[in-house]
Each structure stands twice: as structure tokens, then as C-alpha cells.
Amino acid sequence: MNTSIYAGSRSMEITALSGLPEVRPGDDIAELIAEAVRSHSSGLRDGDILVVTSKIVSKAEGQVRADESRDATILEETARVVSRRGEVVIAQTHHGFVMAAAGVDASNTERGTVLMLPRDPDASAARIRKGLQDRLGINVGVILSDTFGRPWRIGQMDLAVGIAGVCPALDYKGMHDSYGNPLHVTHIALSDEIAAAGDLVKGKLAGTPIAVVRGLAQYTLNCDGRGATELVRASAEDMFRYGSRDVVFARRTIRSFSSEPVDSRVVERAVIAATAAPAPHHRLPWRFVLLESAQRRCAFLDSIDEVVSSNLCSDGMSEVSLAEHIQRDDVLRNAPYLVVPCMVVEDAHAYRDEQRNAAEREVFVMSMGAGVQNFLVQLAVEGLGSAWVSSTMFCTDTVREVLDLPPGWEPMGTVAIGHPAKKPDEREPLQTDDFILRR
Structure with a gap:
């Protein structure tokens, strides 16, 4: 087993990538990023990880609907309703994510419209990664992020919905902590942590939808990898699929x-x-x-x-x-x-x-x-x-x-x-x- 990736990183640098224009349907996200990088002082390096707000990918891929069709859009994106109270719907999307309104969102989009998640976020991340390889000749990781609520916790945070070129999770099972205790179920959602860290510099209102994370090259891959699907819990292992015992x-x-x-x-x-x-x-x-x-x-x-x-x-x-x-x-x-x-x-x-x-x-x-x-x-x-x-x-x-x-x-x-x-x-x-x- 290669244990180097489990050693952690003593430092990392997170920078918001500025200079991207408003994304429109049909835009090439990789090309827009490459143009912004060319005018950015620090540029991009091998091993960097880009945290990309999924909304700009949704816009580029035409995942936009009129606001008056919001209810129909939520239904379209819903594979299973998990919980509902009043107008609030928590639903499992066809990707397997459990999200408010099945990921349909009216923020950071033109008035009168709503955005859906990219149809295949892992494939979208892989296209951006390859596009940057072709244009800049570098190997980077790409994480598409979106905002999730969390059961039993107040507030939202960004998680990874699409991953390419980044290790999705770190499984410490079979290893030992500093006291010699065996680790049985410690499974760290690495890409979610990176997505959340990237959101700290992207922000929700700053108009900078991409963050560059530097210093975590040990977690990047030379291939697209297994993607965010690795982070979706199988239904047979979901203890809360049918609600709590109460x-x-x-x-x-x-x-x-x-x-x-x-x-x-x-x-x-x-x-x-x-x-x-x-x-x-x-x-x-x-x-x-x-x-x-x-x-x-x-x-x-x-x-x-x-x-x-x-x-x-x-x-x-x-x-x-x-x-x-x-x-x-x-x-x-x-x-x-x-x-x-x-x-x-x-x-x-x-x-x-x-x-x-x-x-x-x-x-x-x-x-x-x-x-x-x-x-x-x-x-x-x-x-x-x-x-x-x-x-x-x-x-x-x-x-x-x-x-x-x-x-x-x-x-x-x-x-x-x-x-x-x-x-x-x-x-x-x-x-x-x-x-x-x-x-």
C-alpha cells in the first residue's frame, strides 16, 4: 500500500481564480479557465486542484429552466423523495445525492431561472481536466462543488458532486493511529473537504466560481479516477434510508x-x-x-x-x-x-x-x-x-x-x-x- 498519500499536508494555498466572464450555454469551461490562468500571475502547476462551482458548468451545459417550472424541474431531477415539510423537499437525485430540492437552485443565476446539477458531473469534471491538459500541458485535479445541507447540523457547506484526477476518499481501515490503535471505519471524504476549503475563498457573492488549491499534489491522480460516485452510500448500507426509528x-x-x-x-x-x-x-x-x-x-x-x-x-x-x-x-x-x-x-x-x-x-x-x-x-x-x-x-x-x-x-x-x-x-x-x- 502506498502510505505517502495518508501522511497529510503541512501547508496548502487556496486562491480564487479571477477573470472569468459570465458563463453562457455552450461555453467551453476549460477554455475560459485557460484564458483566466494565462493572465493570472501564479498560473497553474502540475498537482494543483481546481474547485469549480457546479453552477457555471450547469450554465455551460444548458441545465437552465424557467423559474415557473421549478416544481416540475424538481420532480424531473428527483429519483426518490427522502423527506418533505411544507414547500421544503429533500430528495435523492438521479446521481444518488441527497439534497434540498434535488439540487435545483435559483441562486447565482439570472432572475426568473433555476439551475439543475450537471447531467453527469464526473464526466463534466473529466472534460475540464482534459481540456486544461490539452491547452496548458499540465496535470491537474478537478472537483465540481455544490452546496449541501447536513442532517443534525445547522448551516450548509460545499461538497464534491463531480471529481476527476483527485482521490475521492482516504480509507484508513487496517492502519494504526499514533497510539497503536487499529482503525476500522475511518474513511475520510477527502474531496468533500477540499471542496469545502475551496468555498472559503470562492464565497457565495464574490463572483469568483473557481478556487485553485495548491499543496495537495499527493492526492492528485494521473487518470480521471473513480469520481464522486465513490462517495455515494449504497442503499443497502444506508441506515437512514427509511427514516429514523423515531x-x-x-x-x-x-x-x-x-x-x-x-x-x-x-x-x-x-x-x-x-x-x-x-x-x-x-x-x-x-x-x-x-x-x-x-x-x-x-x-x-x-x-x-x-x-x-x-x-x-x-x-x-x-x-x-x-x-x-x-x-x-x-x-x-x-x-x-x-x-x-x-x-x-x-x-x-x-x-x-x-x-x-x-x-x-x-x-x-x-x-x-x-x-x-x-x-x-x-x-x-x-x-x-x-x-x-x-x-x-x-x-x-x-x-x-x-x-x-x-x-x-x-x-x-x-x-x-x-x-x-x-x-x-x-x-x-x-x-x-x-x-x-x-x-
Whole structure:
């Protein structure tokens, strides 16, 4: 093993390369850099590393769209949505990078336009590297950089999205530290560190999109190398691909909402999440009625209150208790959005005895509950609060009439949805053994 590249560098010099014009579609980035270098006092040397803002490469390659098509552009660049809250989308691009808005950005581009990442950043870096070899007769490394946010850390930093002629990472596995301890998982993202260092002199507002890093020649290669793809974690090794283990605990019963309106698209995505629940016999028992009209919500709640109050009075509930019960259910009236989950059992199997038919229905009820839970969790993941209230299950005929439900739709409670007015209290810790019987 060649250990010289692991020795580090005692010093390095980082300089912003000035003199580049505004990049236009069709421009040759290598030619623009060569022209700037010829007029630069220090020039370029073998072993230098250029950190190039990917945006100028995107402009040269025509990766520009009109701002009004931003949502469509993000969708085009998205291979997988990782997380979403309001208008903020964290998505995996087709390159494998996990970035805000799939790397679509409206900064440092003409007003009314957005930029996408280069289609193949490694290939773009390799073309710039070869172009400089042809024009200046030198061997340099090229890193295309872009700005990334970081989970669990405030702020953004530049990382490498395209690499040519630079060692992407240093793997210290099998080596020993100064105390003689074996290193097992120390894998340094070298090119990311260089990209971040280059950004310190490029800046975001200075109009100098290229930095020259000198003093790290031991990390340059005589070939293009493996590129930034080496830094993309394989999905099988991604411990956070499906979210942390605490996702389900994001769901809390929220009874107080702010006046901020609810985006119906978030509710629709929660409906899709509901359909990921287990389904009996591959049947799909879930239906959701979205009460988006304030007038319809009031009529719906008035009808429920009338029936529930009548039922409770006939059961002997006192006026004081009845008032307390209605106050608890004010969560439905105070919510800016209501959804009535409904169960459809028309596809249930028909058996010859009632006991098996009853069990069959319970299977559908369990599936319905799983679907509602998925629905509530997805709402919470996207920053919305919710409360499931069971009242519609005690007046199903009235609900069917008021909502004009299709035949066979059985109301399974009502979900109040809105932005939480305050942060919920911490959950009380529960002991696992309280819910387990071991045999």
C-alpha cells in the first residue's frame, strides 16, 4: 500500500481564480479557465486542484429552466423523495445525492431561472481536466462543488458532486493511529473537504466560481479516477434510508391548532401513505373523505353533535358531563381541515357461519386502523398535527346522509388536521413489559 498519500499536508494555498466572464450555454469551461490562468500571475502547476462551482458548468451545459417550472424541474431531477415539510423537499437525485430540492437552485443565476446539477458531473469534471491538459500541458485535479445541507447540523457547506484526477476518499481501515490503535471505519471524504476549503475563498457573492488549491499534489491522480460516485452510500448500507426509528413517535394527538391553512397536497400524500398498510386478501378497505369546505364542515359537525348529545342524554349523562364532553370534541371545530376515514368491506369473504363472518369483518377493521395510523404518521412527518376522534362511529347513518357517502362506506371516526399551535409535551416513558405477555 502506498502510505505517502495518508501522511497529510503541512501547508496548502487556496486562491480564487479571477477573470472569468459570465458563463453562457455552450461555453467551453476549460477554455475560459485557460484564458483566466494565462493572465493570472501564479498560473497553474502540475498537482494543483481546481474547485469549480457546479453552477457555471450547469450554465455551460444548458441545465437552465424557467423559474415557473421549478416544481416540475424538481420532480424531473428527483429519483426518490427522502423527506418533505411544507414547500421544503429533500430528495435523492438521479446521481444518488441527497439534497434540498434535488439540487435545483435559483441562486447565482439570472432572475426568473433555476439551475439543475450537471447531467453527469464526473464526466463534466473529466472534460475540464482534459481540456486544461490539452491547452496548458499540465496535470491537474478537478472537483465540481455544490452546496449541501447536513442532517443534525445547522448551516450548509460545499461538497464534491463531480471529481476527476483527485482521490475521492482516504480509507484508513487496517492502519494504526499514533497510539497503536487499529482503525476500522475511518474513511475520510477527502474531496468533500477540499471542496469545502475551496468555498472559503470562492464565497457565495464574490463572483469568483473557481478556487485553485495548491499543496495537495499527493492526492492528485494521473487518470480521471473513480469520481464522486465513490462517495455515494449504497442503499443497502444506508441506515437512514427509511427514516429514523423515531418516525412513528412523531405522531401526537394535537388538540390546538394555529390559523395557518392546511395544504391539501400534504393530506393527499398522507392518504397514499395510508394505502401502504396491510390489506386483507389484497383488498383495499381504505377511503378518505376530505372536508375542505368550511360550510360543509359546520353542517357535518352540527349533525354529529345533535345525535351524540341525544344519545348521551338518553344514557343518563348529566348536563355538566355532556358540556365537558362537547368541549373535548371542540378540537374538530377548531381544526382548519377535517378528514373522515371510511372502511369498505364489500370485498370481504362471505362464510357460512356468523362467527367466521364476524372475524372477517374484524380483519378489515384492523387493516383500517393500520391505514389510519399510517395516515396520521405521515401528517406528522410533514409537520402537521392531528387528532383522531371516534364520534362518527356512533352515528354512521347521519354521517352517510350529511356527507352523501357512496353505498358501503363506513365512517371510522374523524381526523382533525392543522399546524400545531404549540409544541406538544414530551411523551411519558412507558415500560415495554406493561404491554407484553411472555409464554
